Amino acid sequence: MAAAKFDVLTIGNAIVDVLAQTEEDFLVREGLVKGSMRLIDGKEADRLFEHMGPAQLISGGCAGNTAAGVASFGGRAAFIGKVADDELGRFFRHDMHALGIHFPATPLTDGTPTARSMILITPDSERTMNTFLAACQELSPADIDRETVEGAAITYLEGYLWDPPKAKEAFRIAARLAHGAKRRVAITLSDSFCVDRFRDEFIDLMRTGALDLVFANRHEVLSLYQTSDFETAVSCLERDIKLAVVTMSEEGSMVVADGRRVRVPAAKVDKIVDLTGAGDLYAAGFLYGLSRGFAHEVSGRLGSLAAAEVISHVGARPVESLRQLAGQAGLAA
Amino acid sequence: MAAAKFDVLTIGNAIVDVLAQTEEDFLVREGLVKGSMRLIDGKEADRLFEHMGPAQLISGGCAGNTAAGVASFGGRAAFIGKVADDELGRFFRHDMHALGIHFPATPLTDGTPTARSMILITPDSERTMNTFLAACQELSPADIDRETVEGAAITYLEGYLWDPPKAKEAFRIAARLAHGAKRRVAITLSDSFCVDRFRDEFIDLMRTGALDLVFANRHEVLSLYQTSDFETAVSCLERDIKLAVVTMSEEGSMVVADGRRVRVPAAKVDKIVDLTGAGDLYAAGFLYGLSRGFAHEVSGRLGSLAAAEVISHVGARPVESLRQLAGQAGLAA
Numbered sequence: 001m002a003a004a005k006f007d008v009l010t011i012g013n014a015i016v017d018v019l020a021q022t023e024e025d026f027l028v029r030e031g032l033v034k035g036s037m038r039l040i041d042g043k044e045a046d047r048l049f050e051h052m053g054p055a056q057l058i059s060g061g062c063a064g065n066t067a068a069g070v071a072s073f074g075g076r077a078a079f080i081g082k083v084a085d086d087e088l089g090r091f092f093r094h095d096m097h098a099l100g101i102h103f104p105a106t107p108l109t110d111g112t113p114t115a116r117s118m119i120l121i122t123p124d125s126e127r128t129m130n131t132f133l134a135a136c137q138e139l140s141p142a143d144i145d146r147e148t149v150e151g152a153a154i155t156y157l158e159g160y161l162w163d164p165p166k167a168k169e170a171f172r173i174a175a176r177l178a179h180g181a182k183r184r185v186a187i188t189l190s191d192s193f194c195v196d197r198f199r200d201e202f203i204d205l206m207r208t209g210a211l212d213l214v215f216a217n218r219h220e221v222l223s224l225y226q227t228s229d230f231e232t233a234v235s236c237l238e239r240d241i242k243l244a245v246v247t248m249s250e251e252g253s254m255v256v257a258d259g260r261r262v263r264v265p266a267a268k269v270d271k272i273v274d275l276t277g278a279g280d281l282y283a284a285g286f287l288y289g290l291s292r293g294f295a296h297e298v299s300g301r302l303g304s305l306a307a308a309e310v311i312s313h314v315g316a317r318p319v320e321s322l323r324q325l326a327g328q329a330g331l332a333a
Numbered sequence: 334m335a336a337a338k339f340d341v342l343t344i345g346n347a348i349v350d351v352l353a354q355t356e357e358d359f360l361v362r363e364g365l366v367k368g369s370m371r372l373i374d375g376k377e378a379d380r381l382f383e384h385m386g387p388a389q390l391i392s393g394g395c396a397g398n399t400a401a402g403v404a405s406f407g408g409r410a411a412f413i414g415k416v417a418d419d420e421l422g423r424f425f426r427h428d429m430h431a432l433g434i435h436f437p438a439t440p441l442t443d444g445t446p447t448a449r450s451m452i453l454i455t456p457d458s459e460r461t462m463n464t465f466l467a468a469c470q471e472l473s474p475a476d477i478d479r480e481t482v483e484g485a486a487i488t489y490l491e492g493y494l495w496d497p498p499k500a501k502e503a504f505r506i507a508a509r510l511a512h513g514a515k516r517r518v519a520i521t522l523s524d525s526f527c528v529d530r531f532r533d534e535f536i537d538l539m540r541t542g543a544l545d546l547v548f549a550n551r552h553e554v555l556s557l558y559q560t561s562d563f564e565t566a567v568s569c570l571e572r573d574i575k576l577a578v579v580t581m582s583e584e585g586s587m588v589v590a591d592g593r594r595v596r597v598p599a600a601k602v603d604k605i606v607d608l609t610g611a612g613d614l615y616a617a618g619f620l621y622g623l624s625r626g627f628a629h630e631v632s633g634r635l636g637s638l639a640a641a642e643v644i645s646h647v648g649a650r651p652v653e654s655l656r657q658l659a660g661q662a663g664l665a666a
Contacts, residue, residue, distance in 0.1 A: 020431075021652060054401070054428040056648060057390035068387070087420045095387040098353075315389060319354060319647075 002151075004183070006102065007075040007291035008284075009152035011144075011174055012063025013136040013160055013167075014081030014105075015115040016088045019127075019276065019314055020053040022120035027128055034122065037129040037191050039163060045132035048118050057088070058315040059095040060117060062158045062190060062280045065316045069284020069306050071099040072322035075291060078102035078148050080174075082139040088114040089135070095317075104145040108135045119276055121314070127276040133164060140166040144174045150181035153291045154213075156283065159190035162198040175210050184290075186213035188283055192223040199224060206240040213243045213290075215283050221246055234261075245300070247282050252304060255286075255296040264300030267308035267329075277316025281306035285322070301331055335484075337516070339435065340408040340624035341617075342485035344477075344507055345396025346469040346493055346500075347414030347438075348448040349421045350609065352460075352647055353386040355453035360461060367455065370462040370524050372496060378465035381451055390421070391648040392428040393450060395491045395523060395613045398649045402617025402639050404432040405655035408624060411435035411481050413507075415472040421447035422468070428650075437478040441468045452609055454647070460609040466497060473499040477507045483514035486624045487546075489616065492523035495531040508543050517623075519546035521616055525556040532557060539573040546576045546623075548616050554579055567594075578633070580615050585637060588629040597633030600641035600662075610649025614639035618655070634664055 027034055030048070040048065049055075059068075061081060070077040079096055083089035085107040092114060096103040117131040139161070149155055155178040161167040175185045189195050189202060195216075202224065205211050214237070222228060225236040237244050237256060244256045252266040282303035289299025305325055309318050360367055363381070373381065382388075392401075394414060403410040412429055416422035418440040425447060429436040450464040472494070482488055488511040494500040508518045522528050522535060528549075535557065538544050547570070555561060558569040570577050570589060577589045585599040615636035622632025638658055642651050 049427060050430075052431065054392065054431045054650065055424070057424065059387065091388070091390065094382060097383075098385065098387045313647075314652075317387065 004153035005076070005151035006078045006148070006153065008067070008070045008154050008156055008287045009078040009080065009148055010063035010067040010156045011080045011161065011171065012158035013061050013115055013133060014064060014083045014092055015061035015117050015131065015136065016092055017058050017060035017117050017119050017276065017316060018049065018055045019058060019119045019121060019274070020055040022053060022122055024122055027120065027122065032120070032128050032130070034128050035126050036193055037131055040130050040132050042132055042134065045116065045118065045130070048130055052118060052120065056314065057091070058317065059092045060277070060316045062160060062188060063156065064092070064096070065277045065280035066156060066284045066287065067096070067101050068099055068317040069281045069322060070288050071101050072318045073285065073288040073302065073326065074323040075288045078152055080104065080143055080145060080148065082108060082135050082143060084108040084112055084114045084135040086114055088116065102148065104148055106143065108138050112138065121274050121276070125272045125275050125311070127274060136167070137164040138166065139164060139170055141170045141173045144170050144177065146177055149174050149177040150183070152178070152183060154184045154186055154287055156186045156188070156287060158188050159194045159198065159202065162194065162201065184212045185210065186215065186287065187211050188215040188279065189220040189224065192219040195220050195223040203240060211241060213245070214241050215245050215247070215279070215286070217247045217279060245286055247279055253282065253300050255300050257296055262297050262300065264297055264304060267304040269308045269312050272311050274314045275311050277310045278307045280316060281310040281318065298331060302326055305329055305331065337486035338409070338484035339411045339481070339486065341400070341403045341487050341489055341620045342411040342413065342481055343396035343400045343489045344413045344494065344504065345491035346394050346448055346466060347397060347416045347425055348394035348450050348464065348469065349425055350391050350393030350450050350452050350649060351382065351388045352391060352452045352454060352607070352609065353388040355386060355455055357455055360453065360455065365453070365461050365463070367461050368459050369526055370464060373463050373465050375465055375467065378449065378451065378463070381463055385451060385453065389647065390424070391650065392425045393610070393649045395493060395521060396489065397425070397429070398610045398613035399489060399617045399620065400429070400434050401432050401650040402614045402655060403621050404434050405651045406618065406621040406635065406659065407656040408621045411485055413437065413476055413478060413481065415441060415468050415476060417441040417445055417447040417468040419447055421449065435481065437481055439476065441471050445471065454607050454609070458605045458608050458644070460607060469500070470497040471499065472497060472503055474503045474506045477503050477510065479510055482507050482510040483516070485511070485516060487517045487519055487620055489519045489521070489620055491521050492527045492531065492535065495527065495534065517545045518543065519548065519620065520544050521548040521612065522553040522557065525552040528553050528556040536573060544574060546578070547574050548578050548580070548612070548619070550580045550612060578619055580612055586615065586633050588633050590629055595630050595633065597630060597637060600637040602641045602645050605644050607647045608644050610643045611640045613649060614643040614651065631664060635659060638662055638664065
């Protein structure tokens, strides 16, 4: 096995976030489930945009955010996702390149726009996402750059890739290529509704050994095993996969590995502003630590630290250097 | 004179800000003067964008920011400026409408893009602006909606409008229409380099009575009268115009009216993050207060409060309700 060229490759939907502060009333009027992600079409995207408040545009997408986090720790990151050859696509690509993230993109030129997610931030800092996948629907096996996958110590895939049909196939191919090169494959279950849509397939991927590491939050792991008992869910999880991380918001996280469970506390946040990206950045810290051979607890602490940074401001990507913050916290990074 | 339909109409360059955190080194390498605004062409905009860090897009432009501030105080605001019929133009228009700002726009369709300003924020929170005016070059007398101008208690113009030649003519026409309807006309001198480019014209506008109120910061008023002595500059200013406001960063501001000078303290800020928009939001508070007939000192305090809000986060428009903040501060708003 050749030395890895990248610490972490993430594959996911390439999305520009359209973030706006929103009153609770607006969610009620629109019939939106707070904290969830729903998929919308272009027409609904235009309609919702017209009704939502003043916004800011920040590159996002779960896997893109995680790559940004890995890069901010000083890790060698790569990203695969589909943008269009338009203004937002150029903006997204710019941000990846500016972070030093390898992004072997072939932008779409058929007129389909770059994906956007309208993210409504309520006064409790919770985010409710409305995603128009657009160009992301066209991510296909042809976009899976073999050299990049084989050169990455860990390939990290988002569960949301199960939504666009061609992306699902791209996901499977990437996982096979990675394992063929004796690399590790990780997944995030993305959200409980996503788990609900693809439960059997996710469990099958775990049981057949297509995945080495699963990230899930409490809602997702409960949804995965269709139980309301957390202990039951975690027991199922540890039977199905050798390494799993369950994030639990302000209660921190739990690393489940080889029959052992390690609890990791959440990091302190002065003021929570916007929860968008918390899970993505937790994954960034953990994956970075894992790629560097740190103990699971240290990797979990790097995850907590990254999550704390990203929820202290609007937008799902770090604005402070995570490498510097890790150094200040006494975590080898 | 009919009752005003709008408290404040602002006319200026319609710009989307592309904001990025930047190390001091980058400014040095690029030969940029910290704190300034320079005009660049499309080619230079592309080149600089490629080299700058990850960014966020937030609607900006001095006059647009001021209108957003007036609206946030609960004032009836209108804005005139030129966007293109493209993604950024739609984003800018959306933000104005979402704030309830009347924006009688005819977007440009000749392929010229919407203006953008690449704003580099250094660790000291100072901002250095690189503006590609693009569609703003096409603001012309035809865009000056007579009904809107005549219906606004105050028309506020930015000095930067002196850069695009047709906009200058539009400015003059707007000022005449406003005075014809017995309304007030205000200007911001925008920046000291702008003053340097158009010194004689600005002084002429003041002396001929085309303006009723001038906003300037310390650098601008020194540049206007080509002196390094602040007292000399202020004395000249009060001879040339009946109402002027000089902003002095952390030292607050001074309202100069009819031979009297009123000092207004700056408002407390926990942590300064990004100075972009400080002057624009000060003007919003002052203009809102003036339109409601408040004492100059109260209007100045509203300006200080709005400036303090906007420098506490990235982006040049308020994210908290200025009306609410004013209420909490015991200022009638």
